[in-house]
Amino acid sequence: MSPLEPSGTHRPQYRLRWRGLVRVLDRAPRLKARLADLVRGLLQKVFDPGLVTTERVIEYPFVFQHVDGIAGRVLDIGCCSSGVPIALASRGFRVVGIDFNPYPYAHPNLRAVRGDAMRCPFATGSFAAVLAISVIEHIGIGHYGDPQGSAGDQAAVREIARVLRPGGLAVISVPFGRAMITDFQRIYDPSRLTDLLAPLSVVHLEHAWSTAGLWAPCSEAEAASVDWNGPARAVAMVVARKPEG
Ligand SMILES: C[S@@+](CC[C@H](N)C(=O)[O-])C[C@H]1O[C@@H](n2cnc3c(N)ncnc32)[C@H](O)[C@@H]1O
Structure with missing residues (x-):
């Protein structure tokens, strides 16, 4: 061995x-x-170190911090390349992952489903928490061979709100900075992010940026100043709840 x-x-x-x-x-x-x-x-x-260290280095701890104590099923949207579902399943959470592409890991606490996040094949109110880490910005763009839809990001957030039980938790991260749309992803500024999250009730919002290859927390104004045409990067990390009733 x-x-x-x-x-x-x-x-x-x-x-x-x-x-x-x-x-x-x-x-x-x-x-x-x-x-x-x-x-x-x-x-x-x-690769220089800035490219090797991606925003996952700060997004995953954010997820683990906020799912602590969740009782009930957790859905991870866009999970195909992520270690989060297998990590949570290994820790005892009951996890469902959905991605248009196949998930490579297996665990008795994990069910991986191939499907479209714009039309999730799950019952209304069936999850205690939904995770969407660096995925909503891609939905509808078709870069990953997934279905195209001009407002795919908004459709995905509506689906998150639908499948969550009332009061259920959403943990979401998206690229943040000067707004733009490419053939790969969308970058959200404060007003576009507010529009995106309208179906949910935001309870916690953090920003982080990488200006020289290392990620660190920053203010909203600092993150909003980032131009993704250059080398700097920023993300918004959100905890939101499905409104009760
Ligand atoms: C940047 S990767 C996700 C990153 C992952 N959450 C992580 O933590 O590393 C984007 C993922 O979204 C998936 N995806 C894109 N559009 C989708 C859709 N409409 N339905 C389901 N998955 C989709 C892609 O297949 C890809 O795996």
Whole structure:
């Protein structure tokens, strides 16, 4: 067994994606470790640290902080590349993930569904919490091979409000700064974010930015000044509730 792969950890996801390669490399653990070092070294040459450290470094702790104590099912929208559903399932939460693309990890507490966040295949009021981390800005744009829809972001937030039970919690993050729309995503400014979140009741709003590759909390005005055409980045992180009654 390679030191990179303690027993019982990575098997299910390897089985789905890299089964053949992993089986071969398992027979040569030293070669496997050297290949991993080589790939890490190449990645460091290709990407500068600012690109390697993404906003997930601040968004995921925000999620874990705010789902603490949630009783009931948690839905993660746009989960396909995220470690959050498997982490929460491993921690004992009952998690459902939905993404147009397949989720690579498996866990008894996790159900991964392939579907469209603009038309969630879930009953009204069936979740205690819904997470949407860096996903709403993409919905309807079609970059990931997902269905197109001009106001896909608003449709997704309406769906979040529908599937939450009254008083249920939404934890949402989106790119923030000077408003723009590209063929990849939308960037929200304060007024567009307010419009987006209209179906929910915002109880907590934080901003964070990265000006030199490191993420840190910042004020709304600082985040709103960020121009995504340049190297700086900013996000808004929101906790909201579905209004009761
Ligand atoms: C930037 S990634 C999400 C990041 C992820 N939440 C994380 O924490 O790393 C955007 C995801 O949204 C998914 N997506 C885009 N449009 C969608 C739609 N209409 N329905 C479901 N998933 C969608 C994409 O397949 C992709 O996995």
